[in-house]
Amino acid sequence: MTTTATERPVEQADRIDEMDFRNVMGHLPTGVVAVTGIEASSAQPVGMVVGTFASLSLDPQLVTFSVARTSSSWLKVRSGGRFSASMLAEGQDAVCRSLSRKGDDKFSDVDWHSSPDGAPRIGGAVAWIDCEFLQExxxxxxxxxxxxxxxMATAPGAPLVFHKGRLGGYRDALAAA
Structure with missing residues (x-):
């Protein structure tokens, strides 16, 4: 096994430094997914971006992602019961930034269309999955x-990835490795 100079054993009582944890986990490229819905009380589109979206089960077909407990966006998306997860495409950095910002007008410069349930599907995404919230x-x-x-469905294109603190495509992630 190869080790690095910064490697150290973690004792039961030790707490790993948050920045060290982020640095190590940043070496794993993650997909960038817009989770969007319609807020029940206002009937307005709401959304956020997650980097933890993954398949969970084939039978039944389930997906999972995690979101900060402090996220007001997730509470708004969840209120509608159903949402759409759009896997952003390489080059959709601006969409990612728009949906990541604070505030209520995240969709002003985002191309989207409604799913059969009314949830926003992001135009130009490489895939989308319409979902029904089950549990937290x-x-x-x-x-x-x-x-x-x-x-669900797919479209041509390469996905947007987040790697070592930057947005880009697979080629970008490989070049930064």
Whole structure:
């Protein structure tokens, strides 16, 4: 096994430095997914971006992602019961930034169309999955969301990835390795 100069054993009583944890986890490229819905009380589009979206089960077909407990955007998306997860495409950095910002007008410069349930699907995404919220589990300072897949499709293109603190494509992630 190869080790680095910064490697150290973690004792039971030790707490790993948050920046060290972020640095190590940043070496794993993650997909960039817009989770969007219609807020029940206002009937307005709401959304956020997650980097933890993953398949959970094939039978039944379930997906999962985690979101900070402090996220007001997730509360708004969850209120509608159903949402769409759009896997952003390489080059959709601006969409990612728009949906990541604070405030209510995240969709002013985002191309989208409605799913059959009314949830925003992001134009130009490489895939989308329409979901129904099932449950949340405790995940420390995050909640782990589990949702049932209702319908899905793909489109041509390469996905947008987040790697070592930057947005880009697979080639960008490989070059930064």
């Amino acid at each position: 589990l405790d995940g420390g300072d995050h909640v782990i969301v589990i949702a049932r897949v209702l319908r």
